[in-house]
Amino acid sequence: xxxxxxxxxxxPTIKEMxxxxxxxxxxxxxxxxxxxxxxALRTIVELITDDNISGISEIPGNIDxxxxxxxxxxxLIGKDPFQLNAIRQILENAFGRETAAQRGDAPWDQxxxxxxxxxxxxxxxDIIGKVTGLPVVEILGGRMRDRVPFAAYLFYKxxxxxxxxxxxxxxxxxxxxxxxxxxxxxxxxxxxxxKAMCREFGFQSIKLKGGVFEPRxxxxxxxxxxxxxxxxxxxxxxxxxxxxxxxxxxxxxxxxGLLEYLEDPxxxxxxxxxxxxxxxxxxxxxxxxxSFDDIPGSVSLGAEDIILSDHHFWGGLRASLELSRICxxxxxxxxxxxxxxxxxxxxxxxxxxAALPQLPYALDTHYPWQWDEVITGxxxxxxxxxxxxxxxxxxxxxxxxxxxxxxxxxxxxxxxxRRDDQVEMQKVVPGWTFNPVRW
Amino acid sequence: xxxxxxxxxxxPTIKEMxxxxxxxxxxxxxxxxxxxxxxALRTIVELITDDNISGISEIPGNIDxxxxxxxxxxxLIGKDPFQLNAIRQILENAFGRETAAQRGDAPWDQxxxxxxxxxxxxxxxDIIGKVTGLPVVEILGGRMRDRVPFAAYLFYKxxxxxxxxxxxxxxxxxxxxxxxxxxxxxxxxxxxxxKAMCREFGFQSIKLKGGVFEPRxxxxxxxxxxxxxxxxxxxxxxxxxxxxxxxxxxxxxxxxGLLEYLEDPxxxxxxxxxxxxxxxxxxxxxxxxxSFDDIPGSVSLGAEDIILSDHHFWGGLRASLELSRICxxxxxxxxxxxxxxxxxxxxxxxxxxAALPQLPYALDTHYPWQWDEVITGxxxxxxxxxxxxxxxxxxxxxxxxxxxxxxxxxxxxxxxxRRDDQVEMQKVVPGWTFNPVRW
Numbered sequence: 093x094x095x096x097x098x099x100x101x102x103x104p105t106i107k108e109m110x111x112x113x114x115x116x117x118x119x120x121x122x123x124x125x126x127x128x129x130x131x132a133l134r135t136i137v138e139l140i141t142d143d144n145i146s147g148i149s150e151i152p153g154n155i156d157x158x159x160x161x162x163x164x165x166x167x168l169i170g171k172d173p174f175q176l177n178a179i180r181q182i183l184e185n186a187f188g189r190e191t192a193a194q195r196g197d198a199p200w201d202q203x204x205x206x207x208x209x210x211x212x213x214x215x216x217x218d219i220i221g222k223v224t225g226l227p228v229v230e231i232l233g234g235r236m237r238d239r240v241p242f243a244a245y246l247f248y249k250x251x252x253x254x255x256x257x258x259x260x261x262x263x264x265x266x267x268x269x270x271x272x273x274x275x276x277x278x279x280x281x282x283x284x285x286x287k288a289m290c291r292e293f294g295f296q297s298i299k300l301k302g303g304v305f306e307p308r309x310x311x312x313x314x315x316x317x318x319x320x321x322x323x324x325x326x327x328x329x330x331x332x333x334x335x336x337x338x339x340x341x342x343x344x345x346x347x348x349g350l351l352e353y354l355e356d357p358x359x360x361x362x363x364x365x366x367x368x369x370x371x372x373x374x375x376x377x378x379x380x381x382x383s384f385d386d387i388p389g390s391v392s393l394g395a396e397d398i399i400l401s402d403h404h405f406w407g408g409l410r411a412s413l414e415l416s417r418i419c420x421x422x423x424x425x426x427x428x429x430x431x432x433x434x435x436x437x438x439x440x441x442x443x444x445x446a447a448l449p450q451l452p453y454a455l456d457t458h459y460p461w462q463w464d465e466v467i468t469g470x471x472x473x474x475x476x477x478x479x480x481x482x483x484x485x486x487x488x489x490x491x492x493x494x495x496x497x498x499x500x501x502x503x504x505x506x507x508x509x510r511r512d513d514q515v516e517m518q519k520v521v522p523g524w525t526f527n528p529v530r531w
Numbered sequence: 532x533x534x535x536x537x538x539x540x541x542x543p544t545i546k547e548m549x550x551x552x553x554x555x556x557x558x559x560x561x562x563x564x565x566x567x568x569x570x571a572l573r574t575i576v577e578l579i580t581d582d583n584i585s586g587i588s589e590i591p592g593n594i595d596x597x598x599x600x601x602x603x604x605x606x607l608i609g610k611d612p613f614q615l616n617a618i619r620q621i622l623e624n625a626f627g628r629e630t631a632a633q634r635g636d637a638p639w640d641q642x643x644x645x646x647x648x649x650x651x652x653x654x655x656x657d658i659i660g661k662v663t664g665l666p667v668v669e670i671l672g673g674r675m676r677d678r679v680p681f682a683a684y685l686f687y688k689x690x691x692x693x694x695x696x697x698x699x700x701x702x703x704x705x706x707x708x709x710x711x712x713x714x715x716x717x718x719x720x721x722x723x724x725x726k727a728m729c730r731e732f733g734f735q736s737i738k739l740k741g742g743v744f745e746p747r748x749x750x751x752x753x754x755x756x757x758x759x760x761x762x763x764x765x766x767x768x769x770x771x772x773x774x775x776x777x778x779x780x781x782x783x784x785x786x787x788g789l790l791e792y793l794e795d796p797x798x799x800x801x802x803x804x805x806x807x808x809x810x811x812x813x814x815x816x817x818x819x820x821x822s823f824d825d826i827p828g829s830v831s832l833g834a835e836d837i838i839l840s841d842h843h844f845w846g847g848l849r850a851s852l853e854l855s856r857i858c859x860x861x862x863x864x865x866x867x868x869x870x871x872x873x874x875x876x877x878x879x880x881x882x883x884x885a886a887l888p889q890l891p892y893a894l895d896t897h898y899p900w901q902w903d904e905v906i907t908g909x910x911x912x913x914x915x916x917x918x919x920x921x922x923x924x925x926x927x928x929x930x931x932x933x934x935x936x937x938x939x940x941x942x943x944x945x946x947x948x949r950r951d952d953q954v955e956m957q958k959v960v961p962g963w964t965f966n967p968v969r970w
Contacts, residue, residue, distance in 0.1 A: 174665070175673035177886055224663040226613070231670075233849060234614035384860045391830060410672060414856035421823045421857065447616055 103172050104141035104223060109165050112136045113153050114499035115506045116464040117255030118432050119272065121247040124303030124332035125198050125526050126517030130255045131506045132432035136466060136496060137161065139173060139215040147173065147218035148491055150436035150466070151211045151404050152200060155509035160187065160204045161211060173216035174223075176410065183209050195382050197359070197528045199303075199332045200431055200511060201405040206383070213408035214440050214487070221486030228440070228487055232409060232447035239478035240445035243328070243454040244295035245430070245461070246285055248304040250520070251275040253463065255502075268463055278309065279316035286317055289460060295477035297352065297454035298325055303332035307343045307531050318350055326352035326454070333359035333379045334530040337366050344371040352453070353398055356380065359528055361395035368394060376400050378429035384415070391422055398425035400456065404437070405429075409444045416448050428455035435459075435467040438479065439487040442472075446481040464499055468492045542611050543580035543662060548604045551575045552592050553938035554945045555903040556694030557871050558711065560686040563742030563771035564637050564965050565956030569694040570945045571871035575905060575935060576600065578612060578654040586612065586657035587930055589875035589905070590650045590843050591639060594948035599626065599643045600650060612655040613662075615849065622648050634821050636798070636967045638742075638771045639870055639950060640844040645822070652847035653879050653926070660925030667879070667926055671848060671886035678917035679884035682767070682893040683734035684869070684900070685724055687743040689959070690714040692902070694941075707902055717748065718755035725756055728899060734916035736791065736893035737764055742771035746782045746970050757789055765791035765893070772798035772818045773969040776805050783810040791892070792837055795819065798967060800834035807833060815839050817868035823854070830861055837864035839895065843876070844868075848883045855887050867894035874898075874906040877918065878926040881911075885920040903938055907931045 115131035122128075133153025140146050151157070167182050187205040196202040217228045229235045253273045271288030275281060286298055298317055302310040314329055321327075333356045335343070340357035344367060347354070353374040358367055364380045374397035381390040381399055383406070390396065399419055403412045419426040426448065428441060438459050445455055454477065465471045467489040472479050482488025517524045554570035561567075572592025579585050590596070606621050626644040635641040656667045668674045692712045710727030714720060725737055737756055741749040753768050760766075772795045774782070779796035783806060786793070792813040797806055803819045813836035820829040820838055822845070829835065838858055842851045858865040865887065867880060877898050884894055893916060904910045906928040911918050921927025956963045 172673070174669045177672040177675050177888060179673075181675065181888065224665065226663065230613045233616040234611070234618075236616050236620065384856070387860050388830070388862075391827070411856070414853050417823070417850075417853035418857060418860065421826050423827075449616060449620065 103174060104143050104145060104219065106139050106168050106171050106173055107142045108140040109168055110138040110140070111158055111161050112138070112496060112500050113155070113158055113503045114466065114496065115153070115502040115508060116432065116434060116462055116499060117253070119254040119461055120250035120252055121301070121461065122249060122304040123199055123247070123301050123513060124334045124530070126513030126515070126524065127250070127520060128254070128432070128513060129508055129511070129516045131502060131508055133503065133508055133511060134434060135161070135211070136436065136491070137211040137215050138491065139168070139212070139219060141173065141219060145219050145222050146491075147215035147222070147486065148436055148489070149211045149214035149218070149440065150434060151207050152431055152511070153503075154202070154511070157204055157207045161208050164208060168212065173219045176213055176216055179212060179216065180209055180407070183212065189385075190383075199379065201382060201402070203405070206405050206407040209407045210404045213410065214403070217409060218486040225485045227481070227483055227485060228409070228443040229446045229481055232413060232443065235446040235481055236449060237446055237451065238481055239475070240442045240451070240481060241297070241454040241478040242295065242457045242474065243297035243299045243477070244286055244289045244293065245456055245458055246282055246289070246298060246300045247276065247461070248282070248301070249276045249285070255463070272461070279313040282313040283316050283320045287320065293460055293474040293477055295454070295474075296325060297328070297477070299328040299330060299355070299456060301332070302329045303334040303530070307331070307335060307339055311343050311346055314347055314350055328352050328355055328376070330355035331357050333357070333528070336529060336531065337363050339531050340367040341370040344373055348373055355400065361386070361389050361393045364395040365393040368396065374398055374425070376427065378402060387418060396424065398427055398453065400427050400429040402429040403440060403444055409440060412444055413447065420449065425452055426450070427453035430456040430458050432458045432462060434462060435465055435472055435489055436487065438472055439482060439489045442479050442481055443487065464495070466492055466495050466499060542613060543582050543584060543658065545578050545607050545610050545612055546581045547579040548607055549577040549579070550597055550600050551577070551935060551939050552594070552597055552942045553905065553935065554592070554941040554947060555871065555873060555901055555938060556692070558693040558900055559689035559691055560740070560900065561688060561743045562638055562686070562740050562952060563773045563969070565952030565954070565963065566689070566959060567693070567871070567952060568947055568950070568955045570941060570947055572942065572947055572950060573873060574600070574650070575875065575930070576650040576654050577930065578607070578651070578658060580612065580658060584658050584661050585930075586654035586661070586925065587875055587928070588650045588653035588657065588879065589873060590646050591870055591950070592942075593641070593950065596643055596646045600647050603647060607651065612658045615652055615655055618651060618655065619648055619846070622651065629822075638818065640821060640841070642844070645844050645846040648846045649843045652849065653842070656848060657925040664924050666920070666922055666924060667848070667882040668885040668920055671852060671882065674885045674920055675888060676885055676890065677920055678914070679881045679890070679920060680736070680893040680917045681734065681896045681913065682736035682738045682916070683725055683728045683732065684895055684897055685721055685728070685737060685739045686715070686900070687721070687740070688715045688724070694902070711900070718752040721752045722755050722759045726759065732899055732913040732916055734893070734913070735764060736767070736916070738767040738769060738794070738895060740771070741768045742773040742969070746770070746774060746778055750782050750785060753786055753789055767791050767794055767815070769794035770796050772796070772967070775968060775970060776802050778970050779806045780809040783812055787812055794839065800825070800828050800832045803834040804832040807835065813837055813864070815866065817841060826857060835863070837866055837892065839866050839868040841868040842879060842883055848879060851883055852886065859888065864891055865889070866892035869895040869897050871897045871901060873901060874904055874911050874928055875926065877911055878921060878928045881918050881920055882926065903934070905931055905934050905938060
């Protein structure tokens with residue numbers, strides 16, 4: 093049968109890859125690893141084809157990952173952005189398959205390959221969408237929903253708004269709601285924050301980032317939230333794996349019936365499995381089962397009920413859909429984890445969230461805590477806690493180049509090159525050190 | 532941020548679904564369930580959009596599945612063929628999730644939902660490819676290879692060519708190679724068949740469909756193949772789950788080192804796991820782990836090393852890619868099973884085979900045993916046992932409408948409505964009955 097090449101002869105190839113580290117204003121949020129720096133780092137990746145179609149993506153900022161991305165540049169120039177399977181193979185050959193151990197103990201992930209493949213895949217999907225006229229969600233098999241729901245993400249927090257805002261020198265700071273500048277260091281502060289955030293964004297689920305104060309205080313905050321919001325709002329707490337097994341069982345039992353799920357109460361699959369046996373409340377994780385290599389252990393141990401995926405850490409949107417099938421196959425739920433991020437990551441999360449066969453839980457997002465934006469047209473809006481799925485081809489967001497330049501200058505000025513919440517915490521509490529199992 | 536609908540306003544919708552059962556000439560091939568009828572049944576599905584783009588697919592023919600497909604027609608008319616996730620959900624809601632038990636004991640699968648979703652998904656992917664200008668392989672993440680290798684699929688066989696050919700009334704029959712009309716009922720006949728098939732198609736791996744004669748004879752055939760072809764050609768045998776555990780261990784040990792893999796020696800995951808513990812030869816299956824619901828049992832028991840997927844039975848091409856990730860995650864290999872089929876199924880298999888991250892084994896295909904074709908331009912050709920991946924948009928094959936009409940007439944004339952190899956066998960060996968565990 094005679095076969096004639098068609099698209100491949102005229103298909104686009106990647107002619108340029110631009111890696112731009114940026115620093116975005118971040119409030120003084122507290123977590124198990126310490127304190128958010130005044131700036132959160134992100135890296136914006138832009139791939140440009142020979143016919144000048146641009147695809148963009150956003151990943152957590154880290155100078156080592158940026159360098160690894162740059163070292164992959166020569167592997168990607170000249171490649172067809174439609175060949176995602178081959179690109180994955182090329183990157184895997186170049187960077188090796190990372191072990192779960194390389195993830196590290198911090199609440200955020202530190203592996204290279206998954207970040208790099210996420211950056212490249214999302215930018216390629218943006219290009220594919222623009223070439224074919226399809227929103228990314230439709231490249232992922234189509235939209236199951238038009239709105240993707242997110243949860244209010246509460247943090248214990250010092251007073252102030254972070255970055256230049258924290259130093260009172262950003263004239264735009266007056267626009268940032270006072271409620272989000274307020275401190276929140278006890279249950280009452282958390283309830284006030286929750287009310288402000290739900291009023292502003294319409295969230296209908298609430299998560300507290302715990303692992304900051306001793307469990308008694310944090311459990312009290314959860315009961316205070318239930319008291320303030322009534323029974324209709326799902327609640328979750330994430331102690332970031334800082335609790336001992338007996339602590340998790342004690343407070344887990346106390347909060348039985350209160351929580352939609354308990355996220356990463358303890359560290360490691362064995363400990364998660366032990367807590368899970370003792371509780372009726374479902375356990376969720378983005379710290380004990382964080383890669384495909386962790387799935388067999390998760391299955392044999394029964395480590396959790398819900399995996400909080402993150403396309404930046406699982407190697408992209410298509411891999412996240414594969415994870416969804418694995419979760420369905422093994423009776424696990426799937427939802428989404430987040431770090432401080434801007435609208436490009438949010439757009440990718442929303443396209444994926446819209447494509448997922450089931451979406452039983454509102455997704456995590458730090459987005460309300462961010463002030464800056466790097467896309468044109470301003471920041472995404474939330475209605476009743478949900479984001480409308482973009483309908484333009486690709487991700488549906490475009491780079492705001494003046495904003496990108498400004499945020500890159502922030503990066504150069506702020507001197508940060510990787511996230512280190514312990515160093516930031518030590519500026520406030522001298523001698524403070526991260527302890528992976530604390531209570 | 533202002534978002535404007537783009538594609539969805541002008542996107543295609545399905546305006547027609549045409550289900551055409553066909554009967555294709557099939558030789559008198561023997562297997563565990565009996566004898567192939569003179570015609571194999573296939574069903575051709577055509578979806579036509581409101582802008583007259585046609586997408587096609589082919590699935591195993593079965594009057595009950597055809598009726599179920601027809602009953603889904605009203606659910607599909609008016610739907611956007613890009614919305615594969617939503618279509619899967621609609622069909623799952625309509626037909627329910629089938630249990631693994633519904634697969635049945637025969638070497639072929641009898642579930643409805645997976646067939647129906649495969650038929651609809653492949654036809655939709657063909658449409659998506661035509662709309663976007665992409666070959667299906669590129670909708671699946673791009674081609675990992677340009678040629679997809681297949682294995683010679685040997686059968687014990689009575690003399691003749693099947694169908695009208697068998698009755699000597701098809702004038703075209705003279706074109707069918709005498710070698711494939713010859714009987715093959717002993718090791719010498721199998722070797723002759725293998726040589727003819729490898730000479731004609733260039734296959735570089737060989738599989739024997741066993742479960743026909745007692746194991747001594749079939750093992751002898753494998754040793755005769757090794758003797759005839761030397762050590763460079765991978766060999767496999769598939770007793771179609773007809774052996775007892777002790778038989779499988781005895782002959783498995785005897786053939787240790789001879790086989791690339793041993794396919795479904797026994798019935799059920801527990802028995803497969805018992806055989807697997809006793810042998811070094813990898814075990815493959817398309818009978819003990821045949822659905823996502825079977826995966827947890829496969830993992831906990833360690834039932835096999837290689838899953839022989841089949842997009843007709845696993846619910847489509849995208850589901851098969853998800854299966855590939857599951858296999859990678861749990862250290863299993865992946866290859867492909869086949870039934871008697873024509874070029875539309877072959878095209879789908881080739882697009883999927885080209886997209887799979889790894890392809891360590893040559894795929895199964897019955898294609899050389901078929902005589903008819905339903906696509907324009909004639910039958911696919913094999914070079915060194917491999918098929919070139921089509922480069923046209925969609926599947927890259929088009930319906931030959933006169934051939935379709937003729938093969939549908941065959942269907943009406945032949946009177947067969949579902950596959951039943953036992954009934955055919957009884958015409959040759961009166962009183963013969965299928966026995967799911969025979970030796």
